[in-house]
Amino acid sequence: MSVMLTVKMVGLGLVAVSLSLELLGWLFTRLRSGRTLNEVLFFPSEVTCLEHIFTPASSRPCYCSLPHGVETSFTRLLRRILSTSSSLDLCVFAFSNMNLCRAVLMLHSRGIIIRVLTDRDYTVITGSQIGVLRKAGIRVRSHMDSVHMHHKFAVLDGRLLITGSLNWTLTAVQCNKENILITEEPDLVRPFTQEFHSLWVHNDPGRKHGSGDQIEY
Amino acid sequence: MSVMLTVKMVGLGLVAVSLSLELLGWLFTRLRSGRTLNEVLFFPSEVTCLEHIFTPASSRPCYCSLPHGVETSFTRLLRRILSTSSSLDLCVFAFSNMNLCRAVLMLHSRGIIIRVLTDRDYTVITGSQIGVLRKAGIRVRSHMDSVHMHHKFAVLDGRLLITGSLNWTLTAVQCNKENILITEEPDLVRPFTQEFHSLWVHNDPGRKHGSGDQIEY
Numbered sequence: 001m002s003v004m005l006t007v008k009m010v011g012l013g014l015v016a017v018s019l020s021l022e023l024l025g026w027l028f029t030r031l032r033s034g035r036t037l038n039e040v041l042f043f044p045s046e047v048t049c050l051e052h053i054f055t056p057a058s059s060r061p062c063y064c065s066l067p068h069g070v071e072t073s074f075t076r077l078l079r080r081i082l083s084t085s086s087s088l089d090l091c092v093f094a095f096s097n098m099n100l101c102r103a104v105l106m107l108h109s110r111g112i113i114i115r116v117l118t119d120r121d122y123t124v125i126t127g128s129q130i131g132v133l134r135k136a137g138i139r140v141r142s143h144m145d146s147v148h149m150h151h152k153f154a155v156l157d158g159r160l161l162i163t164g165s166l167n168w169t170l171t172a173v174q175c176n177k178e179n180i181l182i183t184e185e186p187d188l189v190r191p192f193t194q195e196f197h198s199l200w201v202h203n204d205p206g207r208k209h210g211s212g213d214q215i216e217y
Numbered sequence: 218m219s220v221m222l223t224v225k226m227v228g229l230g231l232v233a234v235s236l237s238l239e240l241l242g243w244l245f246t247r248l249r250s251g252r253t254l255n256e257v258l259f260f261p262s263e264v265t266c267l268e269h270i271f272t273p274a275s276s277r278p279c280y281c282s283l284p285h286g287v288e289t290s291f292t293r294l295l296r297r298i299l300s301t302s303s304s305l306d307l308c309v310f311a312f313s314n315m316n317l318c319r320a321v322l323m324l325h326s327r328g329i330i331i332r333v334l335t336d337r338d339y340t341v342i343t344g345s346q347i348g349v350l351r352k353a354g355i356r357v358r359s360h361m362d363s364v365h366m367h368h369k370f371a372v373l374d375g376r377l378l379i380t381g382s383l384n385w386t387l388t389a390v391q392c393n394k395e396n397i398l399i400t401e402e403p404d405l406v407r408p409f410t411q412e413f414h415s416l417w418v419h420n421d422p423g424r425k426h427g428s429g430d431q432i433e434y
Contacts, residue, residue: 005222005225008226012229012230013233016229016230016233016237020233020237020240023237024240024244027244038402038405039404040404040405040409042408042412044364093382143394147392147393147394148388148394149393149394150382150383150389150394151382151394151395152382153382163381163382163396163398164380164381165310165367165368165369165381165382171365175364175365176364176365176367177360177367177368177416179368179370179380179409181380181398181405183402187255188255188398188400191257191259192257195259195396199394
């Protein structure tokens with residue numbers, strides 16, 4: 001009986017150990033599959049047709065001469081931007097890329113809340129898309145200090161950060177060696193959200209003119 | 218006897234459960250305390266005395282007119298750079314900040330393996346510190362394509378990434394609105410390590426001239 005008891009206890013112990021190992025395995029699988037999104041994109045990006053990104057539901061084929069259906073750093077960046085579901089806070093030194101402008105306008109037409117902060121000096125350069133955004137009714141504020149507002153970041157839906165060396169220009173996307181870092185890591189997103197808020201309030205033209213009115217220009 | 222056996226088995230089960238809970242608690246504590254370093258710094262940074270950063274062991278007080286012992290974004294950045302223990306891979310568009318140059322020279326004098334990649338056009342601008350680094354014997358390669366090498370990142374000891382909008386210039390540190398992101402997240406560090414390696418090989422002047430010699434200039 002004593003031997004039988006020992007066998008039973010050892011058997012029970014083995015079951016407990018195997019269950020614990022299974023639990024640990026499940027836990028690690030969960031941690032791996034559910035881990036925070038982190039992605040890095042490098043540029044320049046190959047120049048390709050972007051119609052399948054902007055109009056994925058279209059049944060009409062595109063006959064332009066550019067390569068079609070190619071996944072590049074730029075298509076990945078555009079997909080991320082177009083995945084915005086509620087808000088886009090964009091803080092960018094130079095914004096002249098027409099495809100990125102088209103993406104922002106598409107978000108605006110979907111009712112996404114958009115705020116754009118940009119450098120004053122670069123608002124008026126040839127090719128700047130800031131005027132296009134303003135005409136569409138998007139709220140834009142220019143950094144009014146003498147120093148440059150050199151950031152190039154965006155916060156999507158308050159939880160996804162896109163930042164790096166890349167200005168939103170054609171040269172940056174198609175010619176330069178550039179990087180974009182995309183992350184949902186809260187410790188990285190939170191400071192950028194706070195920085196955007198701080199700059200947005202600081203560059204409120206109403207505040208600058210001693211008025212409480214929110215005037216974007 | 219059957220009752221005693223049941224009691225023993227239940228007791229053993231309780232021990233197994235409590236041990237599993239303890240193990241899980243330990244695991245979560247480890248995960249929390251050992252979580253990846255993530256830090257964001259914003260600029261411009263207050264201009265302060267940096268002697269306590271460069272010569273922390275000095276017993277001589279500094280009598281310069283700048284504020285002393287102040288922790289700023291720039292002192293935090295310098296501390297991170299000076300904490301390098303084995304290697305520094307730096308890939309930066311413009312490098313004219315003399316304090317950052319001093320930090321790199323200090324690492325070089327400690328025997329840290331340093332590689333610097335920079336944009337060709339900005340190597341020769343007034344105030345560029347690239348010549349100083351070369352004179353000190355640090356390996357520097359210039360990006361030789363017609364496009365700009367617009368990156369501003371560093372990988373320390375192959376595991377810590379410093380990246381952002383900030384060029385290594387005085388204006389960027391003291392005047393502009395800029396950001397620096399510091400992370401040990403492997404999924405973010407790894408692509409930058411690979412990008413550095415790729416650019417380093419691509420800009421090997423020996424390779425460009427059809428020779429196997431490693432010529433840095």
